[in-house]
Amino acid sequence: MKIKQLNPVNSSSRHSIKQCKSALIKNSKITKKTRIIIKKSYGRCKKTGHITAWHRQKGAKKLYKIQITNKPEIKSLLIGVNHNPNANSLSSLNFNFVTKKFFNDLHIKNTYPGSLITKTNEVNELRNGYRSTITNIPTGTLISNINLPYKKYGQYSKAAGTFSQLIQKDYITAKLKLPSNKIIEIPATSQATVGTVSNELYRNIKAGKAGRNRNLGRRPIVRGIAMNPVDHPHGGRTNGGQLSSTPWGLPTKNGFKLKKRTYKNKKNK
Numbered sequence: 001m002k003i004k005q006l007n008p009v010n011s012s013s014r015h016s017i018k019q020c021k022s023a024l025i026k027n028s029k030i031t032k033k034t035r036i037i038i039k040k041s042y043g044r045c046k047k048t049g050h051i052t053a054w055h056r057q058k059g060a061k062k063l064y065k066i067q068i069t070n071k072p073e074i075k076s077l078l079i080g081v082n083h084n085p086n087a088n089s090l091s092s093l094n095f096n097f098v099t100k101k102f103f104n105d106l107h108i109k110n111t112y113p114g115s116l117i118t119k120t121n122e123v124n125e126l127r128n129g130y131r132s133t134i135t136n137i138p139t140g141t142l143i144s145n146i147n148l149p150y151k152k153y154g155q156y157s158k159a160a161g162t163f164s165q166l167i168q169k170d171y172i173t174a175k176l177k178l179p180s181n182k183i184i185e186i187p188a189t190s191q192a193t194v195g196t197v198s199n200e201l202y203r204n205i206k207a208g209k210a211g212r213n214r215n216l217g218r219r220p221i222v223r224g225i226a227m228n229p230v231d232h233p234h235g236g237r238t239n240g241g242q243l244s245s246t247p248w249g250l251p252t253k254n255g256f257k258l259k260k261r262t263y264k265n266k267k268n269k
Contacts, residue, residue: 064085074119
């Protein structure tokens with residue numbers, strides 16, 4: 001998906017960079033297989049009202065698109081690409097030949113409308129968008145949307161433009177290199193999709209104004225030195241030479257960590 005920079009007509013569009021969504025499918029009767037989710041969480045405790053998750057807000061209403069990832073065998077045709085309001089990646093609209101129904105799935109890069117996509121445990125050939133177990137995928141390939149056998153949905157490499165690399169595998173386990181360069185070991189029976197996630201230019205988007213972040217449910221972040229002394233140890237426009245600390249007084253630098261307490265079970269003699 002391409003990006004565009006708006007003309008500086010006003011202050012909100014001066015520095016904003018958006019995506020061109022002209023190639024996406026509009027909301028129609030086919031794409032209405034969604035359910036409305038109204039966010040009721042304000043980042044506060046329901047009983048006491050205390051803030052439990054900082055810098056969060058209700059935000060605007062969103063449509064949640066259910067994605068089918070853990071089905072064993074699917075032979076489908078990619079019809080078009082949709083916008084996913086709950087993720088920065090795009091979702092593809094597919095038609096299942098077996099059940100003759102439409103479903104949403106994570107869109108993979110270099111897959112276009114009209115391409116065939118299969119999800120089987122036994123695959124003779126692998127292309128972009130094909131999904132299978134890691135035992136059938138050769139080492140060195142780039143994979144995404146990886147889910148473990150005991151999980152319902154994918155857990156790794158689901159964000160826009162991300163991918164993992166299959167480094168090593170055997171009949172029992174496999175080693176993956178995540179986008180954070182961390183190497184993990186997972187069961188070889190877990191499923192994965194060949195290719196990288198689409199919408200890799202999402203990182204170049206600029207909001208341009210604070211109102212777009214408020215619609216996404218993000219509240220502004222306030223510095224501790226701008227608070228009152230009752231709200232933060234840095235408050236009162238002067239920290240008094242105190243080291244940088246959290247709102248609860250714990251230091252944040254020099255590798256400070258709390259000691260883990262170990263409790264021993266006292267057996268009655």
